Amino acid sequence: MTRRSIGIIVNGVTGRMGYRQHLVRSLLAIREQGGVPLADGTSIWPEPVLVGRSENKLREIAERHGLTDWTTDLSAALARDDVEIYFDSQVTQQREKAIRRALEAGKHIYTEKPLAEDTEGALDLARAARAAGVRTGVVQDKLFLPGLRKLKRLIDGGFFGRILSVRGEFGYWVFEGDWQPAQRPSWNYRSEDGGGIVVDMFPHWQYVLQELFGRVRTVSCLTATHVPQRVDEAGRSYPATADDAAYGIFELDGGVVAQLNSSWCVRVHRDELVEFQVDGTEGSAVAGLRSCRVQHRAVTPKPVWNPDLPVTEPFRSQWTEVPDNEEFDNGFKVQWEAFLRHVVADEPFRWDFLAGARGVQLAELGLRSAREGARLDIPELEL
Numbered sequence: 001m002t003r004r005s006i007g008i009i010v011n012g013v014t015g016r017m018g019y020r021q022h023l024v025r026s027l028l029a030i031r032e033q034g035g036v037p038l039a040d041g042t043s044i045w046p047e048p049v050l051v052g053r054s055e056n057k058l059r060e061i062a063e064r065h066g067l068t069d070w071t072t073d074l075s076a077a078l079a080r081d082d083v084e085i086y087f088d089s090q091v092t093q094q095r096e097k098a099i100r101r102a103l104e105a106g107k108h109i110y111t112e113k114p115l116a117e118d119t120e121g122a123l124d125l126a127r128a129a130r131a132a133g134v135r136t137g138v139v140q141d142k143l144f145l146p147g148l149r150k151l152k153r154l155i156d157g158g159f160f161g162r163i164l165s166v167r168g169e170f171g172y173w174v175f176e177g178d179w180q181p182a183q184r185p186s187w188n189y190r191s192e193d194g195g196g197i198v199v200d201m202f203p204h205w206q207y208v209l210q211e212l213f214g215r216v217r218t219v220s221c222l223t224a225t226h227v228p229q230r231v232d233e234a235g236r237s238y239p240a241t242a243d244d245a246a247y248g249i250f251e252l253d254g255g256v257v258a259q260l261n262s263s264w265c266v267r268v269h270r271d272e273l274v275e276f277q278v279d280g281t282e283g284s285a286v287a288g289l290r291s292c293r294v295q296h297r298a299v300t301p302k303p304v305w306n307p308d309l310p311v312t313e314p315f316r317s318q319w320t321e322v323p324d325n326e327e328f329d330n331g332f333k334v335q336w337e338a339f340l341r342h343v344v345a346d347e348p349f350r351w352d353f354l355a356g357a358r359g360v361q362l363a364e365l366g367l368r369s370a371r372e373g374a375r376l377d378i379p380e381l382e383l
């Protein structure tokens with residue numbers, strides 16, 4: 001098999017997402033499986049160039065994985081001809097300027113979400129990428145989760161009839177950092193550092209809603225900072241200035257109403273950290289990260305409201321598990337493979353910078369809706 005090597009800058013590889021999901025679970029996993037096979041027998045072979053600010057951390061990661069190509073000099077990495085792709089998983093605030101440099105160097109770009117800090121910045125990047133004639137992609141990993149893939153299969157198979165509503169519950173308790181360390185980086189809780197749950201989660205909700213149920217037409221959102229003081233990685237107490245919970249209602253094309261709660265201040269009494277209940281005229285489903293259960297109209301029980309009697313129906317056990325019927329790979333890796341085929345073999349890839357800009361737009365308008373106490377229209381974005 002012929003190998004087609006492709007140099008990829010991985011900027012932000014020392015971070016949570018950059019290391020675990022993008023380097024280890026995607027790029028290195030692709031190498032372990034022998035590359036990304038193409039129809040002509042060629043195999044795309046990623047050659048990661050680790051980029052970051054700390055020599056020690058980069059050297060340590062490189063040695064752990066038998067890699068040798070790392071640098072703290074982004075300009076030098078961007079100047080290399082064998083590097084064709086720039087990938088960014090830095091903190092969000094650093095992203096826009098770094099991507100701009102990579103565009104000037106003529107690289108194809110793949111990036112974590114959110115693409116930029118505001119819609120104008122995201123659209124500017126999309127326009128600059130189009131002018132540079134390069135390929136772009138933004139991570140939309142939730143689409144590749146087994147639970148959501150099964151949900152999509154049910155939609156495509158006409159299971160629901162007319163879909164009426166979607167109710168999503170996302171979240172878990174993120175420790176304050178005092179008596180137990182927080183399990184997320186502290187910048188997430190400071191708006192001045194690009195944090196906040198709206199900025200973090202609404203880009204995901206935008207593509208999940210659009211790809212599964214229909215374009216998001218309006219947003220109404222209430223945000224809260226339930227935990228106002230937290231303790232950072234160095235043990236210092238800091239004021240949490242960003243929203244740590246968002247209660248959103250979205251109207252979609254076709255009249256579907258989606259209601260999504262996102263919170264880092266809830267304790268989980270669910271089967272998974274995210275769950276979506278979809279109700280349709282013919283049936284309903286509850287999908288999580290991995291599992292998906294359904295109840296059809298024909299087997300729907302008929303509960304009668306009577307608080308004087310104990311519950312007699314085992315509601316949860318009246319649902320049926322949707323079978324896998326296929327093998328599900330890591331979602332980040334599946335999307336990386338699609339992007340690499342897009343760059344090397346010209347295969348279609350629709351999760352580009354314009355798609356990423358829609359996610360930024362929903363976050364921006366969600367925050368504005370919360371500030372103004374208003375329901376806001378989501379205008380269609382154009383380049």
Ligand SMILES: NC(=O)c1ccc[n+]([C@@H]2O[C@H](COP(=O)([O-])OP(=O)(O)OC[C@H]3O[C@@H](n4cnc5c(N)ncnc54)[C@H](O)[C@@H]3O)[C@@H](O)[C@H]2O)c1
Pocket residue numbers: 011012013014015016017018052053089090091092094112113114139141185200
């Ligand atoms: N797709 C997803 O499900 C998902 C999940 C979590 C985070 N993310 C996104 O990934 C990005 C990184 O998030 P993370 O959780 O890995 O964060 P992290 O704090 O663990 O990593 C941040 C990275 O940015 C680097 N960095 C560069 N300049 C920096 C600066 N000035 N200050 C601080 N760090 C700097 C850090 O060295 C580190 O490598 C964010 O944009 C976030 O929105 C995506």
